[in-house]
Amino acid sequence: MRKTVIAGNWKLNNTSKEAIELVTLLKRDLLDITEVDIVVCPVSTVLADVRDVLTESNIKIGAQNLFWEDKGAFTGEISAPLLKDAGAEYVIIGHSERRQYFGETNETVNKKIKAALVHGLSPIVCVGENLEQRETDKAFDVIETQCRESLAGFTAAEMKKIIIAYEPIWAIGTGKTASPDQAQEIHQFIRGLLVEMHDQELADSITIQYGGSVKPENIKDLIAQKDIDGALVGGASLKRDSFVAIVTGAC
Ligand code: 13P
16 A cells, blocks of 8 residues: 655755754654654755654655765765765655756756665655646646656656655645645546556555645645645644644544
8 A cells, every 4th residue: 555655845944953943843743653654854954963863763854855966076966875874765856946946857857866766765756737837727738748757767666666746836835725626636647647657556556745735724635535645745844733733634
């Protein structure tokens, strides 16, 4: 069966002190949770601090981005081996904010997934349409291209290490969540694509998260959908109470 994964994407937030405070509380509050996998994704500079708090915890650590080369003359970048060294087990790749502000393309996403897999990091690969694309009935085409190009060339064994996050851009940070039906429709579509690209068994094994204004109030209805296997949470993952409520709501 697919594992439910709730991941908090902290984006560009939390100093070392704030991060340590938050994960110290989360570690205690979420101690007994075994039903879902829990991941927090801090900024790279605080990964090791967070790791030091979360040793012997059920909360895993993810990074928010990586470069595809391991090392060398690439000023300002961070690589999979360095993220592993700092305690990461997951890495978000191709978030819409990276596509929008930092020129990420399906091609670079594909290279980054490859680098993550080589070093044993589980990629959380983001796809999603913007408002204009949704309103002009292009959402399915956009998501199909993102999935086919970003996920091109991976074996079934590699695919099984990948999580896909469907994040409609119009729902990110807007308070406007996709309805459970709207989200389910796209999740089902993505799973269908995975059947075409691989087979049913592979498609059935892949965790597909929803992201975009996930809150304690809507997690239960979203997670109740057949093809929604977790959430990638932005704003609500920065507060102890709301993240704990989302995780417990998904159990
Ligand atoms: P919000 O939950 O703040 O809408 O952000 C979603 C997101 O982008 C998670 O990656």
